[in-house]
Amino acid sequence: xTRFVMVADLRRCVGCQTCTAACKxxxxxxxxxxxxxxxxxxxxxxxxxxxxxxxxxCQHCDKPPCMxxxxxxxxxxxxxxxxxxxxxxCIGCSYCIMACPYEARFKVEDLVxxxxxxxxxxxxxxxxxxxxxxxxxxxTFCIDRIDAGLAKGLVPGRDMEATPACVQGCxxxxxxxxxxxxxxxxxxTLIRDNKxxxxxxxxxxxxxxxxxxxxxxx
Amino acid sequence: MKQMITARLQxxxxxxxxxxxxxxxxxxxxxxxxxxxxxxxxxxTVPLLAGLAFVGLGLSMVWLEIGKPWxxxxxxxxxxxxxxxxxxxxxxxxxxxxxxxxxxxxxxxLAVAVLLSxxxxxxxxxxxxxxxAIPAWSHARxxxxxxxxxxxxxxxxxxxxxxxxxxxxxAALAMAVARxxxxxxxxxxxxxxxxxxxxxNWFVRPEVRVLQAMRxxxxxxxxxxxxxxxxxAVGGGVLAVLTGWGLKAIMVTKAAFNRGAAxxxxxxxxxxxxxxxxxx
Numbered sequence: 480x481t482r483f484v485m486v487a488d489l490r491r492c493v494g495c496q497t498c499t500a501a502c503k504x505x506x507x508x509x510x511x512x513x514x515x516x517x518x519x520x521x522x523x524x525x526x527x528x529x530x531x532x533x534x535x536x537c538q539h540c541d542k543p544p545c546m547x548x549x550x551x552x553x554x555x556x557x558x559x560x561x562x563x564x565x566x567x568x569c570i571g572c573s574y575c576i577m578a579c580p581y582e583a584r585f586k587v588e589d590l591v592x593x594x595x596x597x598x599x600x601x602x603x604x605x606x607x608x609x610x611x612x613x614x615x616x617x618x619t620f621c622i623d624r625i626d627a628g629l630a631k632g633l634v635p636g637r638d639m640e641a642t643p644a645c646v647q648g649c650x651x652x653x654x655x656x657x658x659x660x661x662x663x664x665x666x667x668t669l670i671r672d673n674k675x676x677x678x679x680x681x682x683x684x685x686x687x688x689x690x691x692x693x694x695x696x697x
Numbered sequence: 698m699k700q701m702i703t704a705r706l707q708x709x710x711x712x713x714x715x716x717x718x719x720x721x722x723x724x725x726x727x728x729x730x731x732x733x734x735x736x737x738x739x740x741x742t743v744p745l746l747a748g749l750a751f752v753g754l755g756l757s758m759v760w761l762e763i764g765k766p767w768x769x770x771x772x773x774x775x776x777x778x779x780x781x782x783x784x785x786x787x788x789x790x791x792x793x794x795x796x797x798x799x800x801x802x803x804x805x806x807l808a809v810a811v812l813l814s815x816x817x818x819x820x821x822x823x824x825x826x827x828x829x830a831i832p833a834w835s836h837a838r839x840x841x842x843x844x845x846x847x848x849x850x851x852x853x854x855x856x857x858x859x860x861x862x863x864x865x866x867x868a869a870l871a872m873a874v875a876r877x878x879x880x881x882x883x884x885x886x887x888x889x890x891x892x893x894x895x896x897x898n899w900f901v902r903p904e905v906r907v908l909q910a911m912r913x914x915x916x917x918x919x920x921x922x923x924x925x926x927x928x929x930a931v932g933g934g935v936l937a938v939l940t941g942w943g944l945k946a947i948m949v950t951k952a953a954f955n956r957g958a959a960x961x962x963x964x965x966x967x968x969x970x971x972x973x974x975x976x977x
Contacts, residue, residue: 489964518958522974523698529963529972544829550781551771570771571764573709574781577828580956586709586764613764676961682829692964693971 481559482659483620483635484687485646486666487534488673491653494519494532501648502536505621507605510593512585514618515645534645534654537562537583537618538678538686545575545584553614559658560687561620569614576615580679581686584617620656621645636664659687672696698972703957704893707831713762715949719942720755721784721821722843724748725814726851728795730865732811734855735804737864742799744859745807748851749795752817756788780827784820787813818847830955833896833948838883845876846941853915853937856922856930863923866930870919873937877912880944891976893954899947908947912940 494517502508502515518533539562546554546562553569556562576584590612592598598608621643628634628641635641636657646656657664666689674693677686727748731741760766775782791813798806822843825834833839852869859865884900899905915936922930963972 489960490966518703520700520703520958520960522700522960522963523972527698527972529698529969531960531963533958533960535958544827547778548781548824548827550773550775550779550785551768552774553771568768568771568774569765570768572759572762572772572781573714573764574779574824574828576709577707577830577834580830582705582830582955582958588764615764678959679956680961690960692962694965 480660482687483539483560483625483656484659484666484670484689485539485620485643486655486669486675486689486691488653488655488669488691489531489533490691490693491651492517492532492534493651493653495650497648497650498534498645498654501644502618504605505624505644506619507602507608508585508616509587509608509611510591512587512611512616514583514585514616533690535581535583535678535688537579537620538581538684538688539620540687541685542683544578544580544682544684548574548578550574561622561625562617563619563622564614564616566610566614566616571613571615573615579617580682580684584615586615587611587613636666698963698974700960700974700976702894703959704895704954705957706895706951707953707955710949710953711762712946712950713758715946716758717755717762718821718825718843718945718949720751720753720758721818722847722941722945723850723854723938724751724753724755725791725818726847726849727751727854728791728814728851729811729848730851730855730868731859732807733852733868734859734862734865735807737862739860739862739865741807741859744855745795745810746799747854747858748814749792752788752791752814756785780820780823784817784824787817787820791817818844831953832890832892832956833887833952833954836883836886836890836892838879838886842876842879842883845872845879846944848872849876850938850941853919853934853941856934857938861922861927861930861934866919866922866927869930869934869937870916870923873912873916873919873933876941877916893957895954896952899952904943905947908940908943911936911943915940 498515515536520531522529543562551568551570553565625635633641639647646654655665657666673691675689675691727744731745734741772785794806794810822840825839828834849872852872915933918929918933965971
């Protein structure tokens with residue numbers, strides 16, 4: 480079996496937003512849609528204050544609540560753990576947005592391009608932005624790159640061509656990607672050898688996004 | 698150590714979505730009140746048809762909200778787990794059963810319409826319950842609140858557009874009291890379970906306090922109606938409906954804060970140590 484997951488080492492993340500730019504560049508998402516985000520969170524009160532950069536987006540849950548509520552079956556889940564959206568089935572009801580505890584989903588009400596004249600040739604070259612119009616979208620873990628890479632015999636997480644753009648772009652090595660079910664993969668090793676948490680664990684969604692916060696196994 | 702608040706008001710479901718819960722609640726409440734009215738020997742033609750119209754109007758509001766309205770039939774694709782699909786599936790037979798009672802007058806059709814109405818409003822309550830991003834909706838106490846406000850709106854409106862018979866006035870008063878209890882239990886539960894501060898703030902805002910006062914006036918008028926003042930009961934019915942609409946409009950569009958991002962611990966950097974983080 481394969482279970483693709485992402486690991487964010489919070490000790491390494493410097494909040495540079497390179498991953499958000501890489502995501503935008505790779506996926507050509509419209510204005511107002513940001514699948515990969517890095518939140519700048521403060522905790523504590525002066526003088527005992529911590530600042531944490533939290534990369535976030537779709538957590539590709541084992542039990543995705545978005546899929547459960549979706550009335551059109553547009554949201555699905557593959558055997559490798561990737562949660563998908565079929566833009567041709569989606570009716571844009573936004574119910575999945577109300578069900579996702581991770582604020583990972585976006586609906587484009589009015590398709591706006593960075594330049595007033597509409598989609599530029601560069602936008603069109605990356606993707607067809609019109610596919611997002613009126614439907615809900617979210618991070619796919621760069622599913623196209625993964626599938627194209629697998630077809631070439633590459634290993635997602637190890638071979639950058641088959642790895643999500645945010646991970647490839649990460650300047651500090653904070654973001655890692657791979658198959659959790661492969662004991663030799665980077666993500667399996669990192670999760671085994673470090674302390675980690677997942678967001679909103681109490682919701683029972685079993686996210687595929689792990690946050691490392693200290694060395695040593697849990 | 699407390700984390701800064703990251704919960705935000707959802708911006709995707711607006712008054713059109715609230716309109717579905719308003720129309721569905723009042724409509725199904727009216728159909729169920731019509732069932733009671735028929736059992737009491739009252740003429741229920743107008744309330745029943747109005748109830749069906751409200752349900753239809755509510756669904757039309759959703760149609761206006763969705764991004765791809767010409768794919769609306771896709772809503773029927775996922776009855777296995779989606780309460781929105783189940784709501785949609787119940788709508789057509791509900792309309793058919795109501796229309797059949799109006800046309801043929803056989804009480805069995807009305808009984809079926811009442812049952813389907815109960816199912817429809819339960820689906821609406823479960824739609825909110827399944828919205829796990831929004832603590833103000835996903836709380837277990839949301840379900841009785843939605844059911845009770847539908848009953849209060851339906852019986853209240855029946856007094857306005859049907860016959861304000863004493864038994865129906867008593868029912869409207871009982872439902873209004875039940876809604877008030879459900880609403881208070883809901884408020885206390887959200888506070889106890891640490892709903893986002895933005896949500897809790899709405900319970901003390903002036904608009905909500907005015908709505909609360911209107912609900913109390915509504916109950917007083919309904920009680921007065923029981924003592925031979927039918928006009929007071931009609932006024933109480935109007936207020937019961939309006940306050941239900943206000944409650945749902947605020948619940949959907951104003952108090953619907955999401956969970957926000959949450960970190961249970963801070964990372965260890967350099968010689969610093971990790972700290973536990975409490976959510977505000």
